[in-house]
Amino acid sequence: MKTIMRRVLPGFGLSLGISVTYLSLLVLIPLAACVVKSLDLSWEEFTRAAWSPRARAAYWLTFECAFIAAVINLALGLVVAWSLVRYRFPLKTLIDALVDVPLALPTAVTGLVYASLYVKDGWLGHFLTPMGVEVAYTKLGIVLVLVFTGFPFVVRSVQPVLAELDADEEEASAVMGASRWVTFRHVILPHLLPPLLSGFTLAFARGVGEYGSVVFISSNMPFKTEIAAVLIVSRLEEFAYREAAAVAVVMLGFSFVLLALISVLERWSQPHVK
């Protein structure tokens, strides 16, 4: 069928040409050049730049914060998705719409607002600081903005699956005497596991790469609150291009691993498609 279409439908060559040229020029060649550039360094120089104590502290902080934020999102996202699908409550449509805000709001705005809300005399910092909770310029602040940016991914992954769940299994479970909790744990949760995991990974991947919002709320101190993206930028500002490229290559490698993981998870979470 498809081979017949190539003979009948026009535009194969043209669309192939445009797609491949654009993809190569904008994405593939630049990425390859970045890797080549970091190869200018000898192995020792590369490891010194990409694996220095400061760089290691930055990777660790990046992954730690992104992981904690993604775990928090897992719980919050499940609760919000569950409420939106199963219950009726006032302002539900508005709440549902507000879930998408983190996807549309520029990260610089997120950073600005969160920094302003949580400083000592900000709207929320005003209450938290006397209780000994410092958010602005700390690790807690980084986790908080990453929770904000990653939050819609879990909700929007779980929501459609939850809405399409078959009622029969739950009813059968209830008829046979299972409590609501047992039904949730053994009947509903297994169905939600794939979308939860894929939402988790998406939120985590987004958190690892996030820069704009973090740079506002963190104090960006080396070894303490400096994430990998901030380290790359400060290397660039010192005109240490190759060192910046070395750190970038490590992050790039991690992106590829996450991308592969995401595509595997997505195939797993939608076995009914294709």
Add this chain to the structure above:
Amino acid sequence: MSNESASHGATVPQPAVAVESFQPRSQARKDPAWVQWLLVGITYLVIGLLVAVPLVHVFHQAFSAGIATYFSKLLGDKDTLHAIFLTLMVSPVAVAMNVLFGLAAAWLIARFQFPGRALLISLIDLPMSISPVVAGLVFMLVLGLQSPVGQWLREHGWQIIFAPPGLVLATAFITFPLVARELVPLLEAEGVDEEMAALSLGASGWQMFWRVTLPNLRWGLLYGIILCNARAMGEFGAVHVVSGRISGQTDTLPLRVEKLFQEYDIQGAFAAASVLTLVAILTLIGKALLERKVHKG
């Protein structure tokens, strides 16, 4: 529809299935009242603290010194005005590039079977999983003055990095998949019958494209453009690296927000941020309106 929910970045799985059709059909699916109260309470708290309070705060801060100050901060500041202008120049170009690619890629992927098709599909998603800062750095390394290509371009009078063309490239990279990803599943679902009919009635390839394919895709295309544009206007990390942040020259609006923040001009930063927030809110409203058209025919 495989790509429909296969997504991250700005497009997440859309609750395309009417979420309103949720009512538990039987008593067995009902949770105890206290659980309902607890979960709904948490939902209000999470959305309220995480999203609603920050949104209100942006406008509250922007207008806290009065409307007159707001407008003087926004329109009286030459650099902020230029930043708005630059953002309005850069995003449409980046979006247009991605629309052209999106249409070509959608036609290719949805209509033809060829070796490397699966690879192409996964490569389209690649830019979204790369940190924006790394993306910016990549262009810096390839086209900056310290690279041979950058040198050559400079000798021929082209400056890419620390100039608007670099901003366009970085923005296009970050928003790369957003249009294609909307169009591919839509075109796949559309089927080829109408196109075949047009061709067999003697239409040329371009006639078929303009009269049949494009009109069928129009809402999905608009949807993709809106998402792509929102992301393009708000892009920060990649643009931050390639812009060089020269006030009044290469600062886009999000970069201007940061600069004003660093200069302790909080009023000015919030005034600039309020414009970006407004764009985000309008985007979400447009998205909600279009969702019905795209997903329900």
